[in-house]
Amino acid sequence: MATQHSRSAARLMMAPAVILLLGWMLVPLIMTLYFSFKKYLPLRGGDLGWVGFDNYARFVSSSSFWPSVQATLLIVGGVLLITLVLGVLLALLLDQPMWGQGVVRILFIAPFFIMPTVSALVWKNMFMDPVNGLFAHLWKAFGAQPVEWLSEASLPSIILIISWRWLPFATLILLTAIQSLDSEQLEAAEMDGASPLARFGHIILPHLSRAITVVLLIQTIFLLSVFAEIFVTTQGSFGTRTLTYLIYQRVLESQNVGLGSAGGVFAIILANIVAIFLMRIVGKNLDA
Amino acid sequence: MGQIQLNQVTKSFGNVNVIPPLDLTIEDGEFCVFVGPSGCGKSTLLRLIAGLEDVTSGTISIDDNDATEIPPAKRGLAMVFQSYALYPHMSVKKNIAFPLRMAKMDQAEQERRIEAAAKALNLTDYLDRRPGQLSGGQRQRVAIGRAIVREPSAFLFDEPLSNLDAALRVGMRLEISELHERLKTTMIYVTHDQVEAMTMADKIVVLRAGVIEQVGSPLELYHRPQNTFVAGFIGSPKMNLIEGKEAAKHKAHTIGIRPEHITVSAKRVKGAWPGVVGVSEHLGSDTIFHVHDTGLADVITVRSDGEVSYRHGDRIYLVPRMDVLHKFDANGQRIA
Numbered sequence: 315m316a317t318q319h320s321r322s323a324a325r326l327m328m329a330p331a332v333i334l335l336l337g338w339m340l341v342p343l344i345m346t347l348y349f350s351f352k353k354y355l356p357l358r359g360g361d362l363g364w365v366g367f368d369n370y371a372r373f374v375s376s377s378s379f380w381p382s383v384q385a386t387l388l389i390v391g392g393v394l395l396i397t398l399v400l401g402v403l404l405a406l407l408l409d410q411p412m413w414g415q416g417v418v419r420i421l422f423i424a425p426f427f428i429m430p431t432v433s434a435l436v437w438k439n440m441f442m443d444p445v446n447g448l449f450a451h452l453w454k455a456f457g458a459q460p461v462e463w464l465s466e467a468s469l470p471s472i473i474l475i476i477s478w479r480w481l482p483f484a485t486l487i488l489l490t491a492i493q494s495l496d497s498e499q500l501e502a503a504e505m506d507g508a509s510p511l512a513r514f515g516h517i518i519l520p521h522l523s524r525a526i527t528v529v530l531l532i533q534t535i536f537l538l539s540v541f542a543e544i545f546v547t548t549q550g551s552f553g554t555r556t557l558t559y560l561i562y563q564r565v566l567e568s569q570n571v572g573l574g575s576a577g578g579v580f581a582i583i584l585a586n587i588v589a590i591f592l593m594r595i596v597g598k599n600l601d602a
Numbered sequence: 603m604g605q606i607q608l609n610q611v612t613k614s615f616g617n618v619n620v621i622p623p624l625d626l627t628i629e630d631g632e633f634c635v636f637v638g639p640s641g642c643g644k645s646t647l648l649r650l651i652a653g654l655e656d657v658t659s660g661t662i663s664i665d666d667n668d669a670t671e672i673p674p675a676k677r678g679l680a681m682v683f684q685s686y687a688l689y690p691h692m693s694v695k696k697n698i699a700f701p702l703r704m705a706k707m708d709q710a711e712q713e714r715r716i717e718a719a720a721k722a723l724n725l726t727d728y729l730d731r732r733p734g735q736l737s738g739g740q741r742q743r744v745a746i747g748r749a750i751v752r753e754p755s756a757f758l759f760d761e762p763l764s765n766l767d768a769a770l771r772v773g774m775r776l777e778i779s780e781l782h783e784r785l786k787t788t789m790i791y792v793t794h795d796q797v798e799a800m801t802m803a804d805k806i807v808v809l810r811a812g813v814i815e816q817v818g819s820p821l822e823l824y825h826r827p828q829n830t831f832v833a834g835f836i837g838s839p840k841m842n843l844i845e846g847k848e849a850a851k852h853k854a855h856t857i858g859i860r861p862e863h864i865t866v867s868a869k870r871v872k873g874a875w876p877g878v879v880g881v882s883e884h885l886g887s888d889t890i891f892h893v894h895d896t897g898l899a900d901v902i903t904v905r906s907d908g909e910v911s912y913r914h915g916d917r918i919y920l921v922p923r924m925d926v927l928h929k930f931d932a933n934g935q936r937i938a
Contacts, residue, residue: 501674
């Protein structure tokens, strides 16, 4: 894009996409802000007028607000931790030459193609069911009392279900990054006397830093709004009510659009706080 | 100290035998160059010495100690890679310090060695930069710096200049030779460029398909190539190899004459070979003529004085210097 002419032509051609995306973002945002200042109960009188910051105050002072923020952060943090640690290890493993590499890699990505609702149902009914689940059978085989996963260990169970789905994504991105590592660098480090662990710490991990950042950011975006896994398993009970789920309950179960919209604005703020922290911590990895 | 001895070393990858049994001794302080065409096994040989590949059979000893089973880091050798293999996320200083850090050397000694290496390689001003901010030649020097600080018993160079442009290559060639003079450490250098081999080596090892064709000093190889392969590989432009009737006159299957040992004459001279000038390459100091229709070989290359000037298509006569004629038998081996 060197000349004045080509630059203005480029702007013109980008305009439709930019305007469309901007509208796509702005319309819901403005509507959310609009409703958040209203008392709006669709089944109980409809639009009952402006109420100022009432909805915000009620949403925050509700006893379920802070637990929901905590649950959200625990789920995001837990899944990130599991997928990144296991992702790096699995990527290292899959990078080793082995028989049937191509097939194994494709099989490995498979969970990511399964819809969240389906994967959560499969986990709930086939693995975690305290009577018929595979885990229950396994526990019984060892003479132990089957665990009621979704009520006794609800948050870890949901983190497990979500991690299972996102692990392949992390592994895939990390694997491509590992494959781009120059093998001469590892050999040079080996000649320089670096042990396998030192090679991992000094060469491989720094090389992966950018890929890890990408995984971290993308997963955070999607995990903050995780919904289906909770909806089909615990329905938000047993301490698994995330902010997203709380908003859903306010809007659809309590039929209070104003209150839910105020919650939506809080969710935006929370997402931005997380984003700012993340960018501060890892954003510099994306430069250079 | 850095005497390296290879004893009946072989290497196979699966069924492919890359290096048949091979014996070689590299003396302490020697600058030894492995040269050969691509895929001749010279890099594999270097990696065997480095320990980055395991030998299939045979032994490698360094200073009379069997090093065959010793891991690369413990062999006391340092290697400079073709791609330099610098660590991109570390500064130049950290790159150079890496082997010392891995050896858990004390901080003061590290600083002293890094400073000395940086000074020797003109890197002092660049210590805080990342490899990505350096030019090719500077990166090369960082790679050498990382090797020097370990004070190894021998340096291994794997085609270190092939990623540099022609002018820089000549400069780095001199720097490495200078470094060798200063350090007097054994150096093993792999290249496919016979000019690098000729200019830098104390000893050249010419390899073809994993087999050593000849070992000797640059001038030995130039004056007495043991076979037609070495004859054709060493020297630029290549030696003219002539078969058939003309060779039979000298009781040989093949005769070889270097381009610089032929003079060109416009007039018929006794014993001269007639020919037609094809492309001529003017280098200023010399002119290289490619002469066709001699009835001896497809093309005869002649190097003559830069002043001599013939045009494309001119008929000329080539006068070979018979005293420097190389004779080879039907197997390509040197006769007498």
